[in-house]
Amino acid sequence: MGILYAPWRYIYIKSTVEKGSTECVFCTAPRRSDDESLILYRGSHSYIIMNLYPYNTGHVMVVPYRHVADITELAREELAEMTSLVQLSVKLLRRVLKPHGFNIGVNLGRVAGAGIDKHVHIHIVPRWNGDTNFMPVIAGVKVISQDVRETYKALKQALKEMLQEERASEDKPADH
Numbered sequence: 001m002g003i004l005y006a007p008w009r010y011i012y013i014k015s016t017v018e019k020g021s022t023e024c025v026f027c028t029a030p031r032r033s034d035d036e037s038l039i040l041y042r043g044s045h046s047y048i049i050m051n052l053y054p055y056n057t058g059h060v061m062v063v064p065y066r067h068v069a070d071i072t073e074l075a076r077e078e079l080a081e082m083t084s085l086v087q088l089s090v091k092l093l094r095r096v097l098k099p100h101g102f103n104i105g106v107n108l109g110r111v112a113g114a115g116i117d118k119h120v121h122i123h124i125v126p127r128w129n130g131d132t133n134f135m136p137v138i139a140g141v142k143v144i145s146q147d148v149r150e151t152y153k154a155l156k157q158a159l160k161e162m163l164q165e166e167r168a169s170e171d172k173p174a175d176h
Helices: 008-018 025-031 076-097 134-139 148-171
Strands: 039-042 046-050 060-064 101-105 122-127
Touching (some): 046 076, 046 148, 076 101
16 A cells, blocks of 8 residues: 655644534635635635645635535626636746646536535646656556645745736836
């Protein structure tokens, strides 16, 4: 049996055991600090959070604050902001991690692959040429080479810089 060391998972496992795992992780995350919950950005209706169980380095999710299970239950404003945050996530991940592509999607229902099926969320997964190697194919194991907290720090800093640059460009008078 192959064993991979993933110490960041213990924090989540311990917290769900202590709480009896009755609370939704997407509802409790915004109540904690950004660093504790790995929240990269907070919008009016939704937020960007790192995935503690990433498919690839830089795997983030856009999550509405409101606890709804289905995308059809979202108000237009919520869905519009979530789409904008998906765009922001792609720009950020391109800037920092320089992936060759992305998988972006929503899993509705347990049968569709949703690990958390009671709170809708959008996955943004960076992809690189050759990122599926012998480990997942032969051993059925995916190796994530960077600690999720290291990735979080790099993305959080780059996002801060991106937003400052955006504000600065909006403040410049237009040339006529």
